[in-house]
Amino acid sequence: MVKEIKIEDLNPEEFIREKVEEISAAVGDGKAINALSGGVDSSAVTLLGHRALGDRLTTYFIENGLMRRGEPEQVAALFGEFGVHVEVLDAREEFFAALKGITDPEEKREAVTQTFYRDVFGRLVREGDARFLLQGTILTDVDETVAGIKRQHNVFEQLGIDPEQAFGYKIIEPLVQIRKDGVRRVAEALGLPQSVWNRMPFPGPALAARVIGEVTPERIETVRFATAITEEELAEVDAFLKLALLHEDRVTGMREGARDFGLQLELRCWNSVDAREGTPTEVPWPKLRRLADRLVAEVPGVVSVTYNLATKPPSTMEAV
Ligand code: XMP
Secondary structure: OOOOOOHHHOOHHHHHHHHHHHHHHHHOOOOEEEEOOOOHHHHHHHHHHHHHHHHHEEEEEEEOOOOOOOHHHHHHHHHHHOOOOEEEEEOHHHHHHHHOOOOOHHHHHHHHHHHHHHHHHHHHHHHOOOOEEEOOOOHHHHHHHHOOOOOOOOOOHHHOOOHHHHHOOEEEOOOOOOOHHHHHHHHHHOOOOHHHHOOOOOOOOHHHHHEOOOOOHHHHHHHHHHHHHHHHHOOOOOOOEEEEEEOOOOEEEEEOOEEEEEEEEEEEEEEOOOOOOEEEOOOOHHHHHHHHHHHHHHOOOEEEEEEOOOOEOOOOOOOO
């Protein structure tokens, strides 16, 4: 059982000191790796790890083909400013090969998990001398995975899986006692800019969590384009999470007088504190209309755009 540190009991500076010590003690004079996506969790872990281990920690950005526009370049540039070198590793073919033909949501999540942990990190460990992986699992990831709601890509020990036996390295999880709101305070105390500590959450399986049905490079490109437009148009809207997802079903549309059996996008904006519960954000109608107009005009093949009004629960925030 993980012991929760509630937000009211969290002292970010003290937390940082303790976690830096714990990481140093666990790794000893060994080496570690971590994957940085640019999200608040992995960004906080990256800085905690570098404080503890210096250049005995190698930080990778895994380019899995499922990330948003421009993410690898932005993340590498930002952490460069903190003196952290980020190795960008191109694993796009591996991830798309693992996802080919899979439509079941939990099987898709499992394919992403195995490609990250068994294939990519496993290879880095086999080919190098790191024996530890630092990662940004938070308590909500553990709760929802253990409850069988969604298999978060980064939870193992709590499911009875020993990462050392399964993948050949130990996993260190400095954030596992806190939730998103706590991580934001720790990230701020670590000196990360507001654009990082206040960043919208983004799931480990990345845009694959926003494609219903098979994940292909083409379908990811559709969601990537829709995501860029959605984040741009809703930039001023205050919400915990704003996303666009692609449906599997097509619907009959019309373009220039001809039938167009086209794609359906769904928009979701969530109000939430820590992702455990959520309600739909009341986005002003003119903003939604403008966004919908841009999506059908700019994203190839899209003829339908809907806005989700359900709450979590029973919905979850991401589609997959
Ligand atoms: P759900 O869809 O579970 O999303 O209601 C709740 C929050 O968690 C994020 N999310 C994930 N984060 N690994 C993560 O690190 C995952 O596999 C994952 N799936 C969902 C989601 O973006 C939202 O903020």
